[in-house]
Amino acid sequence: MSTARIQEANGHAAEETNFLGSFLKKVTISTSNGKLTLPQIIIIGVISVFILLTPQMLSNYRLNLVISILTTAYFAQCWNLMSGYTGQFSFGHAAFYGIGAYTSSILFVDFGINPWIGLICGMMVSGIVAALIGYLSFHYNLKGDYFALATMAFCEIFRVIFKNTKALHAASGVSIPFSKKFALMQFGSKAGFLYVAFIMLTMITFGLYKIRRTKMGLYFVAVRENEDAARALGINAFKYKMIALIASAMLSAVGGTFYAQYYLYIDPTICFGNTVSISAITPCIIGGVGTVFGPIIGAAIIKPISEITNSALSNFVGMNMVVYGLILVIVIMVMPKGVIGLVQELRVKMGKKKKTEG
């Protein structure tokens, strides 16, 4: 910093303290906001019970859709933990997902290691890879577009490695033998998978909800809103970005293993393709980035639409993805804060109306 800038900074010291004060207030408010009210808890309860009853009501085909909504929401929550809360937009989250899927599958198929142990191993490997990526990215201060491109490149590196290494089954992918044993992490029926997916989603969502009310959650949001200001307040931005990334990566790996165990087949494109990374981002954008329930709302909107357009326009291959992309574009242009942001805005407007009327 040049002396002129230092002098300027000194001159505005009072102003700066003010700024930091209001910054602190803003961050605190944003974390204390969104405490669940009783009606909200009731709604969540009713939806949960409904989801848990779906195996009794729906055909296998429909159950598939419910499971894919739950798993998409889960993966989106993983992305949300890191990118939504700390503001570091990852475009390569497929890397962690794929590592999770591949670690458990290869350990099981080639080495006969139980998928439950493979799941833990996948989480560890994914966490280590995330630590490496995070260290390189955050230590060298990659932000915004550069960080997005770096995560994308890391993900592509994994795709190329897995596609070209014979020991990792190369392009032909891994097939996991079918069984019905819980001990082999296959839950018998679609209903079994549905319950497990539901538990995974509930746990991560509860975790995200709780974290927002802790000091760490406060630090995450502070880093997202203004990293320099957060640093000025003594928050170790590097540390909290690393924590978020590693936690997010380890949880994504669980999603990957679940996918492999459910569909029983993985290949480099299914695991590390760009569409996989996008599939984690889109629900967050639609529902609201950095909110607790946004990714779930987003997944519950985009997955059925995608499914309906897919079957209704099955004569036009690709049309469902056109719709998918258009929804993404329209949401970003019309309601960049997602469904939750829109609802909040409407509420503020309604509140104002009521006040003027009263």
Next chain:
Amino acid sequence: MNAFFQASIDGVLMGGVYALAALGISLIFGVMKITNFAHGALITVGMYVTFELYVLLGITPYVALPLVMVTMFVIGYLVQKVFLNPLMGVAGHNQLLLTQGLAIVIENAILVMFSANYQSVSVPGFETAIRLGSITINKPKLVAFLFVAIIAAGIYVLLEKTDLGRAIRATSVQPEGATLMGIVVPRINQIAFGLGIVCAGVAGALLTPTQYIYPTSGNTYSLKCFVIAVFGGLGNIWGAILAGLIIGVVESFSALWLGGSWSELIVYMIFILTLIIKPTGLLGKKG
């Protein structure tokens, strides 16, 4: 020794096309600070426009080039006007996501319209290669390289010697200042985006004689072009050209020594090293 020369020539010729596409990315980023994730999809659009002109009018990609350029410019101009101008000045990740969304739309719209079948364009007289001793030079690639040189020179002249170019450069340095000087910034943005997309489209058109055309054929180049644009220094046009040639040669040599499928890995490694060591790129100012 022959393999060495062969790989160098192939690398430089291919690098030229990379350079042109990356130049488009750099130009767009330089003026609007937008990372255009739809660039790969628009390369594909360039290919299909060329292909359609070939089928409908029976003209070769080289004759079709001016028409391709006009079409791509209009597409780019409209994309900026309709989708990106309203987002100028909001958080950067929205633009990133928007271009990503557009990429999904474009790619799949092509799939709907043209199906996933592989198409190709044949150019009479250009199927054979030029032989120099034991070295062969692929004719379409050589011609493509010459066109790239002409178009890059054209863009240089446009940016450095004309009023429009001055307005574009002014906007890239300081949009507010440019506005005060009476420059209509949104219009300049549209023109700059249009020019960037022309680069993508022309690169696509020039690839058609040597590459199959299918809905995701431009994607192969998408991340590679970002690698080149960042390696050369985002926003730096000469950097993009230099980096394009370097990456072309590096890729060609790593394909020679490690096999084609691993060459991508080397390219991405270079990218990550660039981001870590000097994110402003080869010719960028110090960060």
